[in-house]
Amino acid sequence: MKRKTLRASISFSAIALAGMAFAADASAACSRDTLQALADTYVNAQKAGNAAMIPLAAGASYAENDVAMNIADGVLSEALTVDFTRSFHDTTQCATFTELTAATHAHPYVIHTRIEATEDGKASKIESIVTDEGDWVFGAAEHLAVTRTENWDEIPANQRDTREAIQAAADAYLDNWGDPELPVPHGTPCSRLEGRISTATRDPQGQTCTMGAFPEKLNVSNRRYVIDETVGAVAIFHSFPWLDAGIAKDPGTPASQSFRVENGMNRYIHEVTACTTENCSRGRPGGPPPDAQQ
Ligand SMILES: *[C@@H]1O[C@H](CO)[C@@H](O)[C@H](O)[C@H]1NC(C)=O
Numbered sequence: 001m002k003r004k005t006l007r008a009s010i011s012f013s014a015i016a017l018a019g020m021a022f023a024a025d026a027s028a029a030c031s032r033d034t035l036q037a038l039a040d041t042y043v044n045a046q047k048a049g050n051a052a053m054i055p056l057a058a059g060a061s062y063a064e065n066d067v068a069m070n071i072a073d074g075v076l077s078e079a080l081t082v083d084f085t086r087s088f089h090d091t092t093q094c095a096t097f098t099e100l101t102a103a104t105h106a107h108p109y110v111i112h113t114r115i116e117a118t119e120d121g122k123a124s125k126i127e128s129i130v131t132d133e134g135d136w137v138f139g140a141a142e143h144l145a146v147t148r149t150e151n152w153d154e155i156p157a158n159q160r161d162t163r164e165a166i167q168a169a170a171d172a173y174l175d176n177w178g179d180p181e182l183p184v185p186h187g188t189p190c191s192r193l194e195g196r197i198s199t200a201t202r203d204p205q206g207q208t209c210t211m212g213a214f215p216e217k218l219n220v221s222n223r224r225y226v227i228d229e230t231v232g233a234v235a236i237f238h239s240f241p242w243l244d245a246g247i248a249k250d251p252g253t254p255a256s257q258s259f260r261v262e263n264g265m266n267r268y269i270h271e272v273t274a275c276t277t278e279n280c281s282r283g284r285p286g287g288p289p290p291d292a293q294q
């Protein structure tokens with residue numbers, strides 16, 4: 001895709017003084033309804049191709065694939081045919097997450113978006129991993145076919161995991177990339193959906209989440225979370241080291257992983273990863289991870 005190189009990197013013009021007041025609020029608890037409304041507005045703005053629909057806090061920032069830019073210059077300026085979205089909300093951090101699949105759009109996308117909000121529902125930080133053709137195992141149609149069949153519904157209150165348990169299951173998966181000996185709590189069934197590849201095709205009722213070891217130890221840094229206990233979900237935006245041949249090994253390429261956790265164990269793992277070079281791994285000694293061979 002190489003949006004990164006095509007689109008100018010324009011810092012969002014901050015209204016510095018007013019912004020300081022809101023920065024202190026960024027981690028305040030806020031209501032689910034407020035976050036739900038903001039996520040809905042974000043999806044509607046993407047459908048309309050009108051970024052101005054999103055209420056912004058003073059000093060708000062916007063970035064795609066870790067590149068800061070003016071929100072009006074990004075993918076929100078394109079009216080996308082949106083086939084499916086899944087959002088969840090973190091009332092503790094006042095943040096929301098949306099997975100958006102535009103498979104039937106002329107230019108297909110799969111986008112993960114993380115929005116930090118003020119208590120009154122204005123976006124203070126918006127960051128998206130925007131993937132399209134040429135990104136890591138990209139395939140919006142295949143992604144859509146799988147994601148829409150999955151159950152990420154609300155979990156009965158007496159069966160919910162704590163925030164800590166949900167985060168621990170997800171972190172263990174990423175920590176394992178740095179130390180293949182570390183155990184990861186995957187449930188049965190458990191499946192991974194990475195771009196167009198679903199491990200569920202191997203065995204829909206089985207545990208197919210376990211990863212083969214990478215050729216070297218990876219330090220997955222720069223983790224930013226959205227955690228929603230009501231649906232057992234966590235999204236982790238992070239840097240994926242090593243994968244992308246076009247950049248330095250560390251910290252790596254922009255990526256997002258979302259997890260559905262049930263009873264402390266991973267049930268679904270979704271990944272989108274942006275590449276600076278087509279398909280990321282071309283030319284990388286050691287080749288892509290084992291799963292990419294499918
Ligand atoms: C992982 O990367 C982060 C950010 O670059 C760094 O602060 C940390 O020390 C690294 N950890 C290891 C174990 O290398």
Ligand SMILES: *[C@@H]1O[C@H](CO)[C@@H](O)[C@H](O)[C@H]1NC(C)=O
Nearest residue numbers: 133134135137138278279282
């Ligand atoms: C990138 O992946 C796509 C889809 O598999 C493939 O058609 C294309 O040839 C790949 N490009 C390169 C440069 O490997």
